[in-house]
Amino acid sequence: MILTVTLNTALDLTYRVPALTPHASHRVTQVIERPGGKGLNVARVLGALGYETVATGFAGGATGATLRDLLTTTPVRDELVETAGPTRRTVAVVDTASGDTTQLNEPGPNVTAAEWNAFRTRFTELLDGTRAVALCGSLPPGIHVGAYAELIRLARTAGVPVLLDTSGEPLRRGIAARPDLVKPNAEELAQLTGAREPHRATRDARRRGAHAVISSLGPEGLLAATPEGLWRAAPPAAVKGNPTGAGDSAVAGLLSGLVDGAPWPDRLIRAVALSAATVLSPVAGEFDATAYEELLTRVKVSEETP
Numbered sequence: 630m631i632l633t634v635t636l637n638t639a640l641d642l643t644y645r646v647p648a649l650t651p652h653a654s655h656r657v658t659q660v661i662e663r664p665g666g667k668g669l670n671v672a673r674v675l676g677a678l679g680y681e682t683v684a685t686g687f688a689g690g691a692t693g694a695t696l697r698d699l700l701t702t703t704p705v706r707d708e709l710v711e712t713a714g715p716t717r718r719t720v721a722v723v724d725t726a727s728g729d730t731t732q733l734n735e736p737g738p739n740v741t742a743a744e745w746n747a748f749r750t751r752f753t754e755l756l757d758g759t760r761a762v763a764l765c766g767s768l769p770p771g772i773h774v775g776a777y778a779e780l781i782r783l784a785r786t787a788g789v790p791v792l793l794d795t796s797g798e799p800l801r802r803g804i805a806a807r808p809d810l811v812k813p814n815a816e817e818l819a820q821l822t823g824a825r826e827p828h829r830a831t832r833d834a835r836r837r838g839a840h841a842v843i844s845s846l847g848p849e850g851l852l853a854a855t856p857e858g859l860w861r862a863a864p865p866a867a868v869k870g871n872p873t874g875a876g877d878s879a880v881a882g883l884l885s886g887l888v889d890g891a892p893w894p895d896r897l898i899r900a901v902a903l904s905a906a907t908v909l910s911p912v913a914g915e916f917d918a919t920a921y922e923e924l925l926t927r928v929k930v931s932e933e934t935p
């Protein structure tokens with residue numbers, strides 16, 4: 630079983646408008662509602678690929694109830710812990726004319742110390758029988774910045790490989806707890822290391838404690854610094870669409886490769902193919918299955934000199 634953690638789950642709304650203009654009023658031509666937050670997207674992609682997947686984190690209020698209702702329509706097992714505060718909403722506004730997406734993320738509920746303790750107990754129980762765990766997304770208010778570092782230590786004690794995908798101070802502290810994998814994007818990596826050049830930033834992030842660092846370079850694919858070598862993986866051509874959730878699908882690809890014991894180049898091919906196939910689908914947490922199968926044969930991986 631693969632476990633995903635989303636401490637700040639979200640009811641994701643995707644709005645499509647003909648053309649987004651600042652200071653103007655818009656008619657929304659399409660509304661899509663999905664259970665979201667980065668870890669839930671990862672879980673939904675893994676579930677669609679046929680992996681037994683469990684999602685934990687927090688959910689509360691009317692938005693939390695809707696999110697949990699929607700989750701029952703997916704293969705993902707719901708192990709979310711109830712909060713008194715309501716789950717946030719996020720809005721992705723897709724501009725049909727330009728193809729660009731604008732993202733608006735609410736901060737999330739104020740999680741209490743008692744709720745955090747209940748979550749930690751559930752997380753520790755779930756680690757028994759878990760083959761890999763992913764910790765994903767922002768922290769809701771009330772959760773301490775070292776929360777991911779704490780969960781990484783619990784996973785490591787239980788002998789479960791752990792992947793971290795977050796940003797800012799939670800990423801800095803999390804890396805120091807020595808996760809097996811981190812997947813920052815180029816901007817998050819630059820903020821963490823102060824280095825803009827991707828090779829330098831990726832190597833620097835590894836020195837801070839992560840066993841392997843997979844940096845997403847947007848349409849240019851992934852750069853991976855691992856104990857076995859340095860690789861670059863890229864899609865055959867840039868894909869146009871909604872990039873929301875592309876990074877989460879890359880995480881799903883990396884986790885599927887990890888639990889299958891696939892070599893690094895294969896893991897990267899899956900991650901890039903899933904990521905591109907997600908850009909081609911209208912919403913995060915879903916992918917174009919036909920494009921995915923085709924991309925698996927066309928993603929290019931090259932070994933780089935350190």
Ligand SMILES: O=P(O)(O)OC[C@@]1(O)O[C@H](CO)[C@@H](O)[C@@H]1O
Nearest residue numbers: 639665666719734766767874913
């Ligand atoms: O505020 P966070 O947790 O960093 O990001 C939340 C979020 O924008 O990320 C996903 C795309 O990766 C969306 O589905 C989701 O709601």
